[in-house]
Amino acid sequence: MREPTLWILHILAGIIILIFLGIHMGIMHLDTILTSLGVGYKNPLSWSSVLIRNKALFFTITYILLLGAALYHGFYGLRNILFELSLGKSAQKAVNWLLFFVGLFLFIYGGYAAIAAYVI
Amino acid sequence: MADQKEQETSVFTEEVIKEVIFRVHRFSPDDGKPPRMQDYKVPVKRGMTVLDGLHYIRDNLDSTLSYRFSCRMAICGSCGMFINNLPRLACKTQILELEADTIEVKPLPNYEVIKDLVPDLSDFFEKHRSVMPYLIREEEEEKIDPPTNEFLQTPDELERFLQFAYCTKCGLCLAGCPTVATDKVFLGPMALAQAFRYNSDTRDQGFEKRLELLCVPEGPWRCHFAGSCSEVCPKGVDPALGVQLLKGQIVFTKLGLKKPHKIAPLATEKPEAKRRPGIPEAPPRTVKKE
Incomplete structure (x- = not known):
């Protein structure tokens, strides 16, 4: 009964990506409109602007959530592609563990970067 | 003229x-x-x-x-x-x-x-068989004494799965499926759409049993919704829709958002049919009843 849960998480991760990537794209590319509305940052690509976002807890949390969702969504998709190569049960198990540990490593590494930028 | x-x-x-x-x-x-x-x-x-x-x-x-x-x-x-x-x-x-x-x-x-x-369609029919494509009833009495009357089902209840009941098991959908092309164990659009067809039938009580068979890696999760199966289906069954509806059925059940469907009751009396005036009698049987 694990498969439906994994698939539901895949869909949820997709929704999270849609929302947070939407926020990210808005901040990066709609700065003129957003600043005229009193939100957002002028020159979002400037160093000072990046620093301000890194020191904001909201952005640190969204970076970590987006990282987790993107890693899960991407690795679940990769798992699907690999499973479609008619893998045997033991090979499926190996793929599951390999993708889990690679994903976990990347999540810890990326999460550390986001937290370090906030704390330091 | x-x-x-x-x-x-x-x-x-x-x-x-x-x-x-x-x-x-x-x-x-x-x-x-x-x-x-x-x-x-x-x-x-x-x-x-x-x-x-x-x-x-x-x-x-x-x-x-x-x-x-x-x-x-x-x-x-x-x-x-x-x-x-x-x-x-x-x-x-x-x-x-x-x-x-x-x-x-x-x-x-x-x-x-x-x-x-x-x-060779034997694998195709094996996949079909694996999803239990028949009405499953849980009533113990019915198992001992199989009913001779019909189950009562409304036209609306029939409409929920009727489209998928038109499947002729021709196998064209699996021939068009890009997932089956690489993944031979994927159950495929026909078997999955038929699982949805029986899950949605109010005369059936086998959803839980089928759920166990469908929640496997080669189940509906492998479908990318390419839609080729529906494109080539000669009967307009739209098996791709059936697979997506099946995913929804399983997910909503898993999230506790799906109520079990109403079970069609057994007709207590055989409905009496009366011949309309002007309709002639059937011709005599060519083979005598034993």
């Missing part, structure tokens, strides 16, 4: 309109030769189907050609073939509508070939 008569005669004309080349896949496991394509010239008359063309070849040019067919009217689903690069029923494909001078006829892809144009 004269125009209508002229039109009728032209439709049923025996006149040969053109000659097409049938490029047919040939393979026999007994002769030791590799699979090859063989050309045959077939005179085409109006209304001829690809199946008629194959009949012409078998009757007049090459009696060793093997292909599967039965009803000749797109009901049995036996004559599925790969015709001009699309899975189609040979009996439903008009030669003139293909608008081609060469018609390539191959066995359905994604299946082993038994001989010439005959695919």
Whole structure:
């Protein structure tokens, strides 16, 4: 009964990506409109602007959530592609563990970067 | 009136309109030769189907050609073939509508070939069997004393799955499925759509049992919704929709958002049918009842 849960998480991760990537794209590319509305940052690509976002807890949390969702969504998709190569049960198990540990490593590494930028 | 008569005669004309080349896949496991394509010239008359063309070849040019067919009217689903690069029923494909001078006829892809144009459908039917495509009842009394009356179902309840009940198990959907092309263990659109069909039937109580069979890696999660199965389905069943609805059924059950459907009750009395006035009696039986 694990498969439906994994698939539901895949869909949820997709929704999270849609929302947070939407926020990210808005901040990066709609700065003129957003600043005229009193939100957002002028020159979002400037160093000072990046620093301000890194020191904001909201952005640190969204970076970590987006990282987790993107890693899960991407690795679940990769798992699907690999499973479609008619893998045997033991090979499926190996793929599951390999993708889990690679994903976990990347999540810890990326999460550390986001937290370090906030704390330091 | 004269125009209508002229039109009728032209439709049923025996006149040969053109000659097409049938490029047919040939393979026999007994002769030791590799699979090859063989050309045959077939005179085409109006209304001829690809199946008629194959009949012409078998009757007049090459009696060793093997292909599967039965009803000749797109009901049995036996004559599925790969015709001009699309899975189609040979009996439903008009030669003139293909608008081609060469018609390539191959066995359905994604299946082993038994001989010439005959695919091995045993794996396809095994997948169908694996999802328990029949009504499952839990009433103990019904198991001991099988009901002879009908189950009561409203037209709305029937409408929920009727579309998927039109499936003729022709196998075209699996031949068109890009996932089946690489993943041989994927259950495929037919079996999954049929699982949805029985899960949605109010006469059925087997959802929990089917759920266990469907929650496997080769279940509905492998479907990418390419929609090829629905595109090639000759009966308009739309199996891709069935697979997505099945995913929804499982997910909502898993999240505790789906209520179990109402179970169709057994009719307590046999409905009495009265003959309408003016309807004649049935003719006498040709075979006597024992």
